[in-house]
Amino acid sequence: MYINKIFKPNSGAGAFFFSILVWGIGVGCFAAAMNNYLSEIHHMDTMDRGWLEFFRELPGLALVFLLALLHKVSDWKILRLGTMVSMAGAALLLIPADKVLVTAFIMIWSMGEHLVMPIRSAIAMQIANEDYQGRSLGLLTSVMNFGTVAGSLLVAGLFYAGVNFFHQNEKVLFNILWGIIVLLMLASTLSTFTGKAPNRPSRRPRLYFDRKFSKFYALELFYGARKQIFLTFAPYVLIREYNMSTAAMAFLLGLCAFINIFAAPLIGKLTDKWGYRNIMIYDTVILAFVCIFYGFSGRMFPTAVAAVVVCVNFVLDAVISTSSMATNIYVREISGSQDELTSTLSTGISINHLIAILTAPVGGWIWARFGIGTLFVFAAVMAICNSLFAATLPKKDPIG
Helix, strand or coil: CHHHHHECCCCCHHHHHHHHHHHHHHHHHHHHHHHHHHHHHCCCCHHHHHHHHHHHHHHHHHHHHHHHHCCCCCHHHHHHHHHHHHHHHHHHCCCCCCHHHHHHHHHHHHHHHHHHHHHHHHHHHHCECCCCHHHHHHHHHHHHHHHHHHHHHHHHHHHHHHHHCCCCCHHHHHHHHHHHHHHHHHHHHHCCCCCCCCCCCCCCCCCCCCHHHHHHHHHHHHHHHHHHHHHHHHHHHHHHHHCCCHHHHHHHHHHHHHHHHHHHHHHHHHHHHHCHHHHHHHHHHHHHHHHHHHHHHHHHCCHHHHHHHHHHHHHHHHHHHHHHHHHHHHHHHHCCCHHHHHHHHHHHHHHHHHHHHHHHHHHHHHHHHHCHHHHHHHHHHHHHHHHHHHCCCCCCCCCC
16 A cells, blocks of 8 residues: 555554644644734734734744754653644633733744644654655645645635524634634644654754855745745735625635645756746745735726726735755755755744744834835835845756
């Protein structure tokens, strides 16, 4: 059987992938609903949203230090711990709270989410047979994408039916959703209690700086700034400027995840064929135009047309952003060992989070002070800077 070729016997692979599937559905639900919840229930403006993102990303910046403290704890236990922390964050959202407490609750959710992120990849490789780690990681990505699609559609269905057929107040629907997410996280946690799980930690990445990776660090700065503006404020544009409902926002996010199930492997093939340098140059040039349309569609088109244009650009950003894998391939090309590669990529994630926590509140201030157009012009400039740095990378002959 093909599955038996990929995974080691009695490795807990079934329990792991079930846990990740249920986790992915919960994360998909949370991501699909969070921005509407912040805007419609807590009336957070752009400055509030920027500051919330500052605190939401802090656990990502601290991740390498958290994992260092947990260096003797097995990966399965960290997976369990992270899921339980996120479950606690979702449960706390059921408590009536002000903006400050809601920010703290979402930060708790984010802490668990960030703990799970690197550990799930480590476990996927642990449970795989030799020479099948790549297939295991590919299955992990597919399961996560499927979970995101399922979670987004669950939110869309819940809010569409709740508002249109049962005439429920949205606050009640959000509380129902948080309860569903708590149950999903509980199921994900319980499935990790398998006697087949290996009780050992993997080799954890560390912060690592070397001059030969200086261009990679710069690329991560520019990419992180542009990405964070879209991640934080693109949904808010749809919600606050075009009155997109929770159901519609969830459907759009689910559509992005569904398209990426097929687009990500295609972009991977194009990266192999055309070379990482060309992909890094052209994708960020396209993203610069995406940013411009996102910021100025309201001035260029009638409102109904502008809403469609912005939605199309939202999907384009989600798809083209998967080409960030090209940067990882560049790092692999110049790394001297697997340990150096892993540590450099880990450092890149920390740089990415550092620029993210700085960009979010600054972006909120730019929107409030100068408007949406200026904010996304700034994002477009970051994309162009990314392209210019990518153009300085050494050329490599594309495949066939």
